[in-house]
Amino acid sequence: MTSKVNISCGSCGYEDISKNAKKWCTICEEGFCGECEKYHKSMKITRDHKMISIEDYRQIENISVNLYCEIHGKKLDLYCKKHEIAACVVCIPSEHKSCSSSDVISIDDASKNAKQSSSLLDLEGTISTTIDNVKFCIKDREMALKIVNEDEQTIRKTITDTRKNLNKYLDELERKMLLDLKSKHENCKSKFVKILNQLKQMEKEVEKLKEQTLQMKRFASDLQVFLGTRQLNQALCKKIGSLKEDIRDSTNYNMEIEVNHVISSLVNEVKQFGKIKVMETMANLQLKDAKIDQAQIQVHGLSHNIHNISLQLKQKFDIKGSESPLSDCIVLPDDRIIIADFIGSGKIMECNNDGQHIRDIPVSDKPYSLTLVGTDCIAVTYPSSKYLEIINTKNTSERKRVNCSSLCWGIYYQDQKLYVIVLQQGIVVMDLNGKTLNIIDIDVLYVYHITTTSDRIYYTNYNSNTVHCCSMTGQEIWVFKDQSIFSLGGISVDHNQNVFVVDETSNSLIVIQHDGKDSKVLLTDRDGLASPCAVSYNKQKKIICLGYKKGVVALYQVS
Structure with missing residues (x-):
């Protein structure tokens, strides 16, 4: 209020x-x-x-947004890009001695366009998903309560019908049995009511967070939104943890009665009318995953350990007509897979997640790199023709062409912008109408693959076999190089900013830690990889899509 x-x-x-x-x-x-x-x-x-x-x-x-350092009480006016944390002037010399001057920027620069950031969108999505989860749990518990009430009515009828065939002697037994039933039913009911009350209270609290987020987005400053996003994320994370804790041990109760089968003939021997049994089964409530950007709520930076990452093969299939490594592949939100075959057939193909060919999407030249734009649209580059297209996959006649000054290779979509590798220019940042917003001046002579997060750009250099991470202004954050890597291809980033790259020569998929200081080989030729070129990580589904030799596509679940 x-x-x-x-x-x-x-x-x-x-x-x-x-x-x-x-x-x-x-x-x-x-x-x-x-x-x-x-x-x-x-x-x-x-x-x-x-x-x-x-x-x-x-x-x-x-809306409580803490603008001051909890440790030193100073205003949060700086931001460390390396640790992804807001800091005061006292924090930098004491907690960030190893951070370079380029790592530490003003909080005003860091919070620019916070209202359009993916972090705020993720928060809104998480709130919406959490509300859906709470509503789902409430509906499930209400149904379970309805069932146990129906069980109670069925048993009550059984007791009443049985009693009609008994003489006056059974009245006392009936009374005892009804008391037993009432006690156990009330016990079950009270447990359902308790969890329902908790869930409904949580629904109100998450609805309040949603309203606060909307109002903060409309009226607060970028700084408040920037810091508020993280603090509301923390509050929401606690509520999600509380929700999981509340429902983890949720139990379904079903009641039934066992009537003594000899009660009619052994009146003098029966001491109990029957027995009320309560069967417990796990509710097994399946919540939708709430997308929380853990990088935004870590106090001391990102925490995901790449050595805990494991892959499980979900599907592998061949693309007919392709005899060369695929140049790119992405998984759409509805599980369709879009594949670019630059070297082989020169087609863009659409398949379902079982590998069944749906159709070829018409192209005007050989397509190289793909990126998802919104829900149903993709952007694709045609290096030889020096232009890219934005295509509606539901209606391929809806497309927009954007000309480039030279050969255009890798492309990625982030926060309403396209990041395109254009030879002799660098990384060209443009809006969806093709208007150039910025040109990041880096040497892209041997750069063919790119990906981004909300505040970082990642690309591979085929000549030096290095993986580069830089800021949105092109300032280098880290460079990764390993003697076992010979010819780097595609690149993708997970929700913890860990980087996936493929090596065409060593036939391997590698994950690099978010700070560029460690790596792990996830797949090799022993897993069937041969000349892998394309890799794409779907953050919502946590699925890696790989494209490699002779038109082979493989989907792996990441855990």
């Missing part, structure tokens, strides 16, 4: 003048009356500050 107390003008209050504020500055975090607002806007240093109405401020007034 928003506060009804008037917000005072901070500037007037400094002069011991009491005056109600008309606007709120999200940067200064202070209210301003009409006159002070004009003065605030007239100053060059505060001219660009975002001002919102007091009514809008009340929508985010109760």
